[in-house]
Amino acid sequence: MKCNIILYVGDQERSTLFYKKLLAVEPILNVPGMTEFELSEQCVLGLMPEKGIKRLLGATIPDPETTNGASRAEIYFKVADPEVFLKRANEIGSKTLSPLSPRDWGDEAGYVMDPDGHVIAFARKLV
Template structure:
């Protein structure tokens, strides 16, 4: 995880790490056939509404909104191109 000059953060995690975190609902990284995939982790005020919008637009739910061990409340979905969308609210 890296802090950017504007205060936002960017982090990188290999597909195998994402699969370990999210379990069987995440497609096997070997199935990507060389096509790069990514997780986009967005911290927003209302993660549930953003998650719902993604599902309505054709994303598949990986994990409903729940509190994670690091304190954020996060919902995960998979967009039609195989990218993970994470909508999160930071822990208080």
């Protein structure tokens, strides 16, 4: 099974640049209405403009533009060196929500926020 995670974003270009810098990867698709980053063979991160999902699903879902900036999702990345990603996040202006710290579930994780209010964690297993 391959997993595509799609975040609804207010400004596709801004979010594409943010994730390109944060993850240090180029998008595999970047067309009006969708940007995709291959995170692994099994996982793709997509960025879709809020207007796009609104056009696609219409009144069947709440208008995503009315919650812009609110934390609507979290992406939890397990990486070898979370400090590298958290430092990069700070360098590109991401808001730090919680510094890298040991967590009750056995990980060391730090949390930042993307321009649309999505929470991003970078973590590794505590040894």
